[in-house]
Amino acid sequence: MISFKSVRFLSWSAFRWLFSFYILSLLITGSVLRVFIYKSINLEQPGSRDFLGRLDEFLVYSFWSLGFVAFLFSILFAWLFFSPLGVLIAKAKSIRRGSFSKKDSAVIKESRGEWYQLDLALNKISKDLKQRKADVAKERSELEAVITAANDAILAVDREMSIRYYNAPMAHMFDQKDEGHWGKKLKEVIRNQTVLEAFSNALQNQTPQFIQVSQELAVDSNVHYFQVSVSPFFDEKKSKTRGAVAIFHDITEHKKIEKIRVDFVANASHELKTPLTSIQGFLSVIRDSCVDKKELQESFDIVENNLERLNRLVVDLLELSKIESLENVKREDLNIKDMTETILSDLGQEIRAKGHTISCEYLIEITKTSKELVEHIMINLIENAIKYCPPGSQIKIKWLHDHGFTLLKVKDNGPGIESYHQRRIFERFYRIREGGDPSIGGTGLGLSIVRNSAQRLGGHVDVKSAPGLGSEFICYLPD
């Protein structure tokens, strides 16, 4: 099926080639013929020169007439054989414009051999192109839906820090109304120095940046807190940064809840301890007035021990919830040896009382971490070793650095822990009771405090132990 347009199509390049070929053939044939006849005629014979003059005349006439025929043939052939090319060109053009539809898929008859093959190939290309276009459009609309629906503000810039994209929540963060900030320089729109620095750091160092900023929003004129991550994105070869994307996560609500929690911990601490103080105080008053009643003394001892236990529980529970609600983990350079020795000196009385030997090994001097949390970890681990080991045991403390982690090892040669307990000892209130000495005053929270402290520092804690072979607690704290 050749459309009307194709009838008028004439391939000029085909015509030029054909015509040149015909003319050249005519010239060569004419010349060869002339040389041959000249050679075969005796010029001495009268009338021969006349004949040759007429022959030349004949050759010129026939050249012109045959040339004309060649011209007509060239046009005919160029039209006849190359007219499908016009259709295919038209088709390729319409594919490029994207206006080609499936309805007129086959434009060339099958009988036209290679042209038909070409047509099929074009159809295939057209189909693939359409599919890919649809895929891209689908992906794009999905992505856009996700970005628009996200509560987080999203902003992308190019290498020159010009804004390439932002979503609706991001528009709220800008001072002015949402009026096309596309293409503007980032610093014209965002004035927060910390944010700008994070962007330029991400672009220069090619590493993601994480910061926390507060900003007053025009929407409700309240100060909001944001956790911002700025990540660079790269070109195809992954060698050059093409720009950076920032996600602003609003953590204002989260902060509010944290504040309530911290306040609660402080209040609970006061509220729980006040009645405990009264009970404990007046109990001793009663006790003092009953000195002569021997049979009551045991009861007093029991009540007092339980009060003491309740008190330790309150302290440990509050400690635990304080660690969990710790707002920011402050990291500072910490002299490990100094801190360890101070803690050991603080625990000196308990260590001396049980006659333990403690040895320390420091393979690192300083680490950047939170003093408060590391102290919780150390005190609880060392206290446990002191408490659960028989008198005169050996406790080894070792600090080292390995594969991006600061490691604290507390090892003892005490009774060890059965493997089925090992998984659970970090749970709250999990205690190994069987065969244990009930006079050891644990709350069952010490190792929870250790685990939570380690987790707040992004690390974890592990135990290696076997009955009779001692225990080793290893705390992994990432740099």
Added chain:
Amino acid sequence: MSNRILIVEDEVDIGKLLVMQVESMGSTVDHVKSGEEALSLLNRQTYDLIILDWMLPGMSGVEIAQLVRRMDSLSHMAILMVTAKSDPESLIQGLESGADDFLSKPFSVGVLKARIGSLLRRVSRSSQVPHSKDVKDPVDDLKIGPLRVSLKTYKAFLDGEMMNLTPSEFKLLTTMLEYRGRVLTRAKLIEEVQGEGISVIGRTVDTHVFGLRKKLGPHADLIETVRGVGYRVRDDFF
């Protein structure tokens, strides 16, 4: 000699408990429930000791301690802070505001009495030598229990035997004896010990205390550790 003690505590029950215990020790007691009332009483009456609750309605215990420490007329009065707080930072803050010692709630009555007794002894000691800080210390020899310290010859004797102390340890020992019955934060201890030829930086103070304790042998418990805060120098020991 009867001591006069002021108790500032807003919790009724704990107030009663404190009053009962202090009275049982033979002291005269006044009990108020707020810092403002305490200050007005302090203007009219002299006390040997004030027992202060940290968390009070209105002025906090720390604010009162700071105010009291600024008044010259009250410089001999001891301050015992009673608090529900137990974290080292808060305790250090309390001590730095001017408290001589602290007691974490819930406390045992025995410990309460021991602390009160210890602080009262310190007060009576310093009132016997009224201006010991201004006048050049007239005492050359300190004799406390089995311990004798000669400030002239820089020698210390334990049970009659000379102790082999380093200059830092000797300074540490005399400082601790001077402060017995109170809590010394690490920072305060460093500040006091620091001087000619003695340089104690940061946590090295613990190393010195460790050394001193070793040399005190069976009397090592003279220096009591207050976890995360510093040291309490016992005075009932001798």
